[in-house]
Amino acid sequence: MVGLTVILLAIGIIEFGRGLYLRNELTYLVDLAARRILIRPGVPDDRLQDEIRSAFSGNQHNLQVTITTETVEEIPFRTVSVSYPLELLVPGLHDGRIVLQAHQRVPELP
Numbered sequence: 001m002v003g004l005t006v007i008l009l010a011i012g013i014i015e016f017g018r019g020l021y022l023r024n025e026l027t028y029l030v031d032l033a034a035r036r037i038l039i040r041p042g043v044p045d046d047r048l049q050d051e052i053r054s055a056f057s058g059n060q061h062n063l064q065v066t067i068t069t070e071t072v073e074e075i076p077f078r079t080v081s082v083s084y085p086l087e088l089l090v091p092g093l094h095d096g097r098i099v100l101q102a103h104q105r106v107p108e109l110p
Contacts, residue, residue, distance in 0.1 A: 011090055019086055022058065023100050026082045029055060030104035033067075033080040037106045052082065069108075076108040 029052050036043055045067045053060050066081040085097040
């Protein structure tokens, strides 16, 4: 009984650590995109997406990158959204996928 509890606790800690690591990496990706937008105004969306994907260390096919443009009070903004589905290593632990997301809205400088 004690051994099973310790194993389940260790697996839970590993899964939580993986999720936290991936969430931090997604936050880094949107921060990287925000810096690129501020340093190089007018950088094309496709080039920005390529830079985000190349900086990601995980499976790039599951990484969803969305870049939108909006205007708030006559100020143009670019919003970078990144999401990644976290598939748990232990089957049956959670039904479906857990989707991790990070967003950043950056003003467009002239």
